[in-house]
Amino acid sequence: MNKEQFIYLQETGNVSIPVILFNNYSKLGLNEEEFMMILQVKKFKQNGNQFPTPTELSDHMSFSTSTCTSILRSLIQRGFLTIEECEENTILFENYSLKPLWDKLYSYLMQENNKVEQEKSKQEDL
Amino acid sequence: MNKEQFIYLQETGNVSIPVILFNNYSKLGLNEEEFMMILQVKKFKQNGNQFPTPTELSDHMSFSTSTCTSILRSLIQRGFLTIEECEENTILFENYSLKPLWDKLYSYLMQENNKVEQEKSKQEDL
Amino acid sequence: MNKEQFIYLQETGNVSIPVILFNNYSKLGLNEEEFMMILQVKKFKQNGNQFPTPTELSDHMSFSTSTCTSILRSLIQRGFLTIEECEENTILFENYSLKPLWDKLYSYLMQENNKVEQEKSKQEDL
Amino acid sequence: MNKEQFIYLQETGNVSIPVILFNNYSKLGLNEEEFMMILQVKKFKQNGNQFPTPTELSDHMSFSTSTCTSILRSLIQRGFLTIEECEENTILFENYSLKPLWDKLYSYLMQENNKVEQEKSKQEDL
Numbered sequence: 159m160n161k162e163q164f165i166y167l168q169e170t171g172n173v174s175i176p177v178i179l180f181n182n183y184s185k186l187g188l189n190e191e192e193f194m195m196i197l198q199v200k201k202f203k204q205n206g207n208q209f210p211t212p213t214e215l216s217d218h219m220s221f222s223t224s225t226c227t228s229i230l231r232s233l234i235q236r237g238f239l240t241i242e243e244c245e246e247n248t249i250l251f252e253n254y255s256l257k258p259l260w261d262k263l264y265s266y267l268m269q270e271n272n273k274v275e276q277e278k279s280k281q282e283d284l
Numbered sequence: 285m286n287k288e289q290f291i292y293l294q295e296t297g298n299v300s301i302p303v304i305l306f307n308n309y310s311k312l313g314l315n316e317e318e319f320m321m322i323l324q325v326k327k328f329k330q331n332g333n334q335f336p337t338p339t340e341l342s343d344h345m346s347f348s349t350s351t352c353t354s355i356l357r358s359l360i361q362r363g364f365l366t367i368e369e370c371e372e373n374t375i376l377f378e379n380y381s382l383k384p385l386w387d388k389l390y391s392y393l394m395q396e397n398n399k400v401e402q403e404k405s406k407q408e409d410l
Numbered sequence: 411m412n413k414e415q416f417i418y419l420q421e422t423g424n425v426s427i428p429v430i431l432f433n434n435y436s437k438l439g440l441n442e443e444e445f446m447m448i449l450q451v452k453k454f455k456q457n458g459n460q461f462p463t464p465t466e467l468s469d470h471m472s473f474s475t476s477t478c479t480s481i482l483r484s485l486i487q488r489g490f491l492t493i494e495e496c497e498e499n500t501i502l503f504e505n506y507s508l509k510p511l512w513d514k515l516y517s518y519l520m521q522e523n524n525k526v527e528q529e530k531s532k533q534e535d536l
Numbered sequence: 537m538n539k540e541q542f543i544y545l546q547e548t549g550n551v552s553i554p555v556i557l558f559n560n561y562s563k564l565g566l567n568e569e570e571f572m573m574i575l576q577v578k579k580f581k582q583n584g585n586q587f588p589t590p591t592e593l594s595d596h597m598s599f600s601t602s603t604c605t606s607i608l609r610s611l612i613q614r615g616f617l618t619i620e621e622c623e624e625n626t627i628l629f630e631n632y633s634l635k636p637l638w639d640k641l642y643s644y645l646m647q648e649n650n651k652v653e654q655e656k657s658k659q660e661d662l
Contacts, residue, residue: 159390159393159394159411159412159415159416160397160411161639161642161643163393163397163411164411164638164642165635165638165639165642167302167304168554168634168638168641169634169635169638170302170303170304170307171302171303171552171582172300172301172302172303172424172426172552173300173301173303173306174298174299174300174424174426174549174550174552175298175299175300175301176293176296176297176298176546177296177297177298177299177327177331178293178296180299180323180324180327180344181296181344182344184344184345184346188346189346190316190317190320190321190345190346190347191316191317193320194316194319194320197306198306201303201306204303204549204582205303206584218306218307218308218310219310219316220310220314220315220316221316256546256547257543257547260542260543260546260547261539261543263546264285264539264542264543265539267285267289268285271286271289285537285538285541285542286537287513287516287517289537290512290516290537291509291512291513291516294428294508294512294515295508295509295512297426297456298426298550298552300423300424300426300550300552302420330423330456332458382420382421383417383421386416386417386420386421387413387417389420390413390416390417391413411642411645411646412649415645415649419554419556422554422555422556422559423554423555424552424553424554424555425552425553425555425558426550426551426552427550427551427553428545428548428549428550429548429549429550429551429579429583430545430548432551432575432576432579432596433548433596434596436596436597436598440598441598442568442569442572442597442598442599443568443569445572446568446571446572449558450558453555453558456555457555470558470559470560470562471562471568472562472566472567472568473568516537519537519541520537523538523541
């Protein structure tokens, strides 16, 4: 690996994913193919492409363009992904947003914590 | 989210995955389910569990234990994952190793680079 | 860079640091040298060394061993770092813990959020 | 921590730094304050600000604006950081680039590897 390749490797960098999301995506209702689609969207956004097309996603995955389209549609319909409109220099852009995913993860974590707390207080009542 | 949950979130940390692996896993011959299995193994290893069982993996995925077993077996047979034996205080341990994956990624990147170089020298010859 | 070096690079991996900590360490009272000491401790812990010595830290920093000792002592005294005792197979180990740092970060974020909320409700009262 | 704060935390994300850079920055000739300046520039770039001002950097560090200016100047003069000009929609922009840092790290790793190889062949000659 020559110097140019090493620099490219460092400049493209890494995708950082919370362990807590890795541990719980399936409990949130995502399967591996859907979760990987979300991670690919995250990667494209991080590298400056806020609205990758199904064809761009397909180039980095084992799915056809039409499968990418249908997974994206399903993720949006089930509230894991949204499309946000934003304006820059009077031009309207569309961006994917992962906020609904973080929202679902937060609710799940709070709910799990409540269960633990209730369990504790039950045992103290005995 | 209370203080204890926040500290837990920070202590569990993140899994960091090179963008270059995200861009090329499907060209290496992995589908999304297999790649996710590899990332889960990486996560367990990072958190100190060098040899997660199919049941432990299944708890964090949408797969049954037996599906985990068969995906792991296939990854080992096709040379994406190996089991290393290591000794600590005279006790033998088994660890998963991702070295074969990095090996395959390296070979792929070198091969792609060679193609680009050959293309360049062809054009210079004209 | 040959294959062995590339594999080593991938196996050593990355240290992942929350942007929110990067933005606020100086508001928590840490200077750059102290924050870097904390990041080095985090890196050693991640790679399996839970209690790096001042000499080990010094090998990866621009500080002498005795400067490392005095920075570590100061971080412990001011409540950014603690030493936890833990038992494994009847042997007692000492580990550095970053929990006090996350505790301070949490308190700071909550306090900042309260200020914003109070500002909002003041403006609504007008 | 409420839902909005949790989402903000996830959206700001993490800075990922190769362990190999953490282990060797001081051997490349950087002290902790200089290395932290580079990490701050990396963080700003990742969040879309390719050319943070000394004032913006100072807001997230323990340094004054003028200290930031002088550290940046020294990093540029010693070849750890460069300013690249790039054009977008006929407007010229200035960006910080970390490519010289990766270049230095690559050269250092190759040089260390050569030493190891030479040592090996010497021992084989005996």
